[in-house]
Amino acid sequence: MRLSTKLSGLWLAACAIAATSDKAVTNEDGIRSIPLRTHTLNSPYLDSDMQSRWFDFGGNTIIRADQYIRLTSDRPSQEGWLFSRVPLTATNWEIEVEFKIHGSGNLHGDGFAMWLTKQRATAGPVFGSADQFEGLGIFFDTYKNNRPGTVFPYVMAMVGDGVKSYDKSNDGKSDEFMGCSARGIRGASVPTKAKLTYFQDKSLKLELQYKAEDQWELCFSTEEPPTIPSVAYLGFSAETGELSDNHDIISVNTKNLYDTKNRPDPSTQKPGSGSGRQRGKGRPDKKKSGSWTWFFFKILMFVVVAGGGYVGFTAWRTQQRRANRF
Template identity: 60%
Template sequence: MGVQAITTLEGVRQIPLRSHSLSAPYLDSDLQSRYFDFGEDTIVRADQYIRLTSDRQGQSGWLFSKMPMTATNWMIEVEFKIHGAGHLHGDGMAIWLTEERGKSGKVFGSADNFNGLGIFIDTYKNSRPGVSFPYVMAMLGNSSVSYDKDHDGKDTELAGCSARGIRGAGTVSTKIRMTYYAETSLRVDLQYKNVDEWTECFETEQIKLPQTAYLGFSAETGELSDNHDIINVAAHNLHIRQNTSGRDKVGKPQARPYNPGGTKAPGSWRWFFLKIILFGVVVVGGYVGYTMYRASKRGSRF
């Protein structure tokens, strides 16, 4: 069966990406996935879900694509379910587009100090006054910036929104849809209130992802727990016809990767060197003035 292009937006063709999509039964006849690897506590229920963590304490699991995302512009829609027994639950799950793949760690079950995009569905509030949880947020990492779990990633947040009701949504299929136009914008929409009712979480501009980025999912539990299930992943390449897309951001500044605390802007360096030069001028001027003063004092003795 061939892959067919589907046109749903004016000037934009949605071409399915089989290499980054998932649906039941998930595994082939050898009980392996052709396009994804999984590890740690992840289990596969071929007729229902891929469970990253079960509703047990101290679990973590991950699921990562074997091939990097090659599409320049893409849309990824993920159906998932976060649920469990009891009134207290945690910690949450993450969706990744990063250079790293299949590495366990402390950031929702995956590695910290990542390079690329992480979108976190955080179900347990550590320290974010005035913010309602569950909370969905994006972070762009540059391999050197850590995610601050104690403060729920507040200092490194790119954008986010509260999504109260996304956990344990009952009969409504919970979904997240991410739409990326290279170096232009990233938009995240959520479905959890009613079927086919999408709520915009955020849209931000000037986003640049690594050239080699793998699609991944991870989750973790601590003292509190939940089931974190991936049910379906539908990835599409967005092919934009020239001169027809409203997304053509002509005249926008060049996109930059997120780099908090990293290299300073060129203007900052110019100001730094200018201050050094001015300091040198002051020192030289003071020395010349002092020399002339001493010379004049010696001349006044005769």
């Protein structure tokens, strides 16, 4: 089902400013999260006009309001997508997606993708979306083309520069930023979820739930995350070829993240990791603490040396006086 809108970008931007919820939660690590409605999607998905205020849908996507958004059905040669209408401009965020990959055949394919890219709402050959994208793509690949030694389904991240093409014939091996095997993610007996967490210039982490509820498996994590475009749209897409599957999006929940502890930026504590930033005041500064320790150590050494010199000088004068008596 292709849904369109005549709402202007200005109106959407104005609504986006007012669309953050005040239901903030701070966890034990001091990370405060605020739900972001502009990039959140839950049943029934559509409003009273049978449209979505914040997302566009296209291709072979169908919507069952009480259950799922189906990007592709279990039929050959399908492709479908959904993309946010406004960009995700938050500096730090968490996106949790519940999805379901399932079908009736013993052979199945091809998979679906999660996008944070400058481009939006364009069908193409990369899991149903456009190639030569600029931004981040996360691919949930269920069909192995040519990648010896890799267990499928395989989940991988690719950073696109707007020029580089996805190497589909080799399952993106040469383009991989990070990834992991996720056997059991298709047709799992528990709700399957992906949680992508990003702190600008600090970290990127992908966790998966497919073995047991509330049990998150780390897929990948890095303290040197790629640069995501400042104007990036959140999207999902899927495709089938000769082989097929149902690729369903059940829910999308996005949150702005804030670090209330004002931790020191790791890039200021190790050479070559990026530009320095002002350290936070809410936590002791290790480097500054070390400088004070060295300062007091030098004072102590001065006292010891001066004291030793004074004792030596006193002993020498005493010896000279005794010698003069004779």
